Amino acid sequence: MKTADVIVIGAGIVGSSTAYYLAKAGLEVTLIDRKRPVTGGSATQACAGGVRQQGRVPVEIPLAIYSINLWTNLEAELDEDLEYRQDGMTVVTDDEKQIPLLADRVEREQAQGLDIRLVQNSDLQRLIHGLSPHMLAGSYCPTDGHANPMRTVNALAVAAQRQGARLKWNCAAEGFVVENNRLMAVKTARGDLGCRHAILAAGYWSRAIAATAGINLPFQAHPLQMMVTARRPHELDQVLGWVGNGISLKQMPTGGFVIGGGWPGQANPQTYHTRLMPGSMAKSARTTVGLFPSLAGIPVLRAWAGIEAFCEDEMQVIGPVPGVDGLIFATGFSGHGFAIGPGVGCLLTHYLTTGKLADMLAPFSIERFST
Ligand SMILES: Cc1cc2nc3c(=O)[nH]c(=O)nc-3n(C[C@H](O)[C@H](O)[C@H](O)COP(=O)(O)OP(=O)(O)OC[C@H]3O[C@@H](n4cnc5c(N)ncnc54)[C@H](O)[C@@H]3O)c2cc1C
Structure with a gap:
């Protein structure tokens, strides 16, 4: 059996960026996926494409800042148009009681090195033309x-291949061959693939694969919905969020408004099939108009959903797996993994090339569940 340095399982944003950085560092990498990159039903294909640092749990902010530094150069590095725009994001509120909480978060994130500030009243209206006048x-x-998730993940997989990675689609991982606590191979539907390391980045589906090695990933599948509207001349540069109202709104370079924010759909993770919930669409549309009134009456052209792995504590699981030498997790991104995907790939490459796990990944170890 031929042995690769690393097999990356799952070609979403996390697996594709990891394969890219590993191959670029000169490791022999095979990236496998049960279907192919941006498979319908997976999280990355459904993603809203928000590349944000703010509004994360404090332990995630360093990783987010690190990742955004990679994003700023990613189009040039991959030589692809990822529709990446770094025009800012503002999370607004119309509730006086929320303002001190927002101010506290801004202060905490500033202390962590993030370029962020509180904007109020007329300054806020000047900053975002078209914002509801009720926002304070x-x-x-x-x-x-x-950024555009489809373009990004495809560009990363193609760039990984250019750097020498092997891409294997329709190759589902089924488990691991482990001898004396050492990973020997990944079992797949197409035979065993020998490897020194495997990185499990199969989103929600990581749970079943990890279970074959006796590891319980405390994940649940959450199907989340998205909508895109008809095109309009350019009106909105920034990404908008609204505290407590489950909304993210952005206008794509092509003119359509992308509406997300975590409204639930329905799904069968085994088949990847998702179903839209009309109630979620209606609430999401109403919230959008409350935030950005000029969108009243704009047609919704398309809606879809994707299955995200939500970890019990809503933080991803990243890093080596105790008791199985060579197995590494990068999974369970709980609704916010697109922005940090490149950072995770780059830091795991650093780990495999130096043997040192970056401090900023330490909070995400599977060991946090061992107690
Ligand atoms: C609607 C929605 C909107 C979102 N919006 C944002 C946002 O604006 N910003 C943000 O940062 N995050 C966002 N997220 C979260 C983000 O999309 C995810 O955290 C991220 O895409 C997770 O990527 P992943 O590579 O871990 O998993 P996935 O994208 O789910 O990829 C997993 C891959 O593994 C493959 N696979 C499954 N089983 C196997 C197997 N047995 N063998 C091999 N391969 C297998 C699948 O086919 C799939 O390609 C959103 C998520 C959703 C659902």
């Missing part, structure tokens, strides 16, 4: 932005 304050981070 917002947290504005000029280095947040958005």
Whole structure:
């Protein structure tokens, strides 16, 4: 059996960026996927494309800042148009009681090195033309932005291949061959693939694969919905969020408004099939108009959903797996993994080339569940 340095399981944003950085560093990499990159039903294909640092749990902010530094150069590096725009994001509120909480978060994130500030009243209206006049304050981070998930993940997989990675589609991982606590191979539907390391980046589906090695990933499948509207002349540069209202709104370079924010759909993770919930679409549309009134009456052209792995504590699981030498997790991104995907791939490459796990990944170890 031929042995690769690393097999990356799953070609979403996390697996594709990891394969890219590993191959670029000169490791022999095979990237496998049960279907192919941006498979319908997976999280990355459904993603809203928000590339934000703000509004994360404090332990995630360093990883987000690190990742955004990679994003700013990613189009040039991959030589592809990823529709990446770094025009800022503002999370607004119309509730006076929320303003001190927003101010506290801004202060905490500033202390962590993020370029972010509180903007209020007429300054807020000047910053975002078309914003509802009811909005009182917002947290504005000029280095947040958005990108096109399909373009990004495809560009990363293609660039990984250019750097020498092997891509194997329709190759589902089924488990691991482990001898004396050492990973020997990944079992797949197309035979065993020998490897020194395997990185499990199969989103929600990582749970079943990890279970074959006796590891319980405390994940649930959450199907989340998205909508895109008809095109309009350019009106909105920033990404907008609204505290407590489950909305993210952005206008794509092509003119359509992408509406997300975590409204639930329905799904069968075994078949990847998702179903839209009309109630979610209606609430999402109403919230959008409350935030950005000029969108009243704009036609919704398309809606879809994708299955995201939500970890019990809503933080991803990243890093080596104790008891199985050579197995590494990069999974369970709980609704916010697109922005940090490149950072994770780059830091795991650093780990495999130096043997040192970056401090900023330490909070995400599977060991946090061992107690
Ligand atoms: C609607 C929605 C909107 C979102 N919006 C944002 C956002 O604006 N910003 C943000 O940062 N994050 C966002 N997220 C979260 C983000 O999309 C995910 O955290 C991220 O895409 C997870 O990527 P992944 O590579 O871990 O998993 P996935 O994209 O789910 O990829 C997993 C891959 O593994 C493959 N696979 C499954 N089983 C096997 C197997 N047995 N063998 C081999 N391969 C297998 C699948 O086919 C799939 O390609 C959103 C998520 C959703 C659902």
